Amino acid sequence: MVCLRNKLRFKIISQTLLGVFIFLFYCEYLVFYVVQMHCSWPKLDPIKKEPFIDNTEDPVKIMVLADTHLLGSKNGHWFDKLRREWQMHRAFQTAITLHAPEIVFFLGDLTDEGSFCSDEEFNYYVNRFYSLFSTRVPETIRIYVLVGNHDIGFHYAVNPHLTQRFVDGFNSPSVQLLTVRGNHFVLINSIALEGDGCSLCKSAERQIAEISQLLRCTRNSSLSNCDQKMKLATYSRPILMQHYPLYRESDIECDDFDAAPWSIKQERFRERWECLSRDATYELLTQIKPRLVLSGHTHHGCTRNLSVGKGVEITMPSFSWRNKNNPNYGLGVFAADNYAFLKCDMPREDSVINLYILGGTLLLIWFTYLLYQSFRV
Structure with a gap:
């Protein structure tokens, strides 16, 4: 018994x-x-095809994430850190397996304490980021990283050392032009768009002006100050990517499924804190003339028409469950004359x-x- x-x-x-x-x-x-697995690549809509652009290239497939906020030693509890990093790692690896994008873009705020941590801890951040989001990723998939205010600080706190260590650690210059099969992706450091004449700002403004001239000359080589060296193989309206959203007064008009709660929607945005300044937004849109702007920073989703020109801005929510109950990532299919973009749910x-x-x-x-x-x- x-x-x-x-x-x-x-x-x-x-x-x-x-x-x-x-x-x-x-x-x-x-x-x-x-x-x-319920999310799949969006389909290009022939009705949205842009006229006067001759495209013979296959579309480019990209994945977009924002605000991973890897926790640091000061504000991050070890269990919270372990939990959030596992969730993001698992969701990212699942997305890579299911969708196999060609390019992955991270829209800033990779770190939570990067703006004030020691060099030793920042190096740990870099290694941790790549172990979470690069390990077991096929070599054919390219990863590009943009800087956010948590990575180097708001403009008033930025110094050359913080900026350079991010550039070196993540291979992320302030301004980049990436051209893939007739699609032009313009990646910009939002913190460099203050317009106050600082060295970081002047350098970024000069590079943006050069990209603007390059795009204009590609579209119409008969313009003055254009020669064969100032021309891309194919013109298409670019895709602008940065950490800050473009200027808007608040999220009150955002009605995406991942938009902010009503109480947060009513909070008024401060220029240069929650969004770009009105002047910087106007300069960017008139110089780059994007068809799509992708941004992050607010931790909530928003889709809205551009204030200048024909196009749309999509603000991506935080990829971390610490900041969002229903985080997600974006999948985009881009051709020189067309594009489609959608957000993919992750477990709530x-x-x-x-x-x-x-x-x-x-x-x-x-x-x-x-x-x-x-x-x-």
């Missing part, structure tokens, strides 16, 4: 542990595939928590029932 009871108790414990393992496997691994934080509560309750009931049965033997 004692031997039989011991066997029953061993069976109860082993079955319960198996249940715990299966439940953890689903909530911490499989759920990412279950949710993210509250849904996973509710699953844990439900599963834990069911496991406890099951364990108690089996234990009760064993005592009746």
Whole structure:
């Protein structure tokens, strides 16, 4: 009788542990595939095709993320850090497996304490970022990183050392022009757009002006000051990427599924803090003339028409569950004469928590029932 009871108790414990393992496997691994597999690449709409652009190239497929905010040693609890990094790593690797983009863009605020941490900790940030978002990623996928205010500080706190260590660590100059099969991606350091004559600002303004001239000459080589060296192979309206959103008074008009809660929507944006200044926005839009602007920073989603020219700005929410209950990432298909873009859901934080509560309750009931049965033997 004692031997039989011991066997029953061993069976109860082993079955319960198996249940715990299966439940953890689903909530911490499989759920990412279950949710993210519902998202697929958007289709180009022939109606949106831009006239007068001759395109024979295959479209480029990109993935866009914003505000990972890898936690640091000062403000990040070790468990919170472990949890958030695992979630982002798992969601990212799942997206890479399911979608296999050609290019991945990170729209700034990679770090949470990069603007004031030591060089030693910043190097840890760099290594940690690449271990989370580069390990096991095929070499054919290119990763580009933009800088955010948490990486080097707001404009008033930026110094050459903070800027340069980010550039060196993530290979991310203040202004970049990336051309892929007739698509021109312009990557800009938002913190360099203050217009106050600082060395960082003057350098960025000069490079933006050069890109603007290059795009103008590619579109119309008969313009003055244009020669064959100042011409790209194909003209298309560029895609502008930066950390800050363009100027807007608030998120009050944002009605995306991942938009901010109503109380936050009503908060008025401060120029150069929550968004670019009105002047910087006007200069960017008139010089670059983008068809699409992709931004981050606010931790909430927003889609709105550009204030100058024909185009759209899409603000991406934070990729971290610490900042957003329903984080997501974007998938874009770009041809020189057309594009399509959508956001992909990831598991909601509250849904996973509710699953844990439900599963834990069911496991406890099951364990108690089996234990009760064993005592009746």
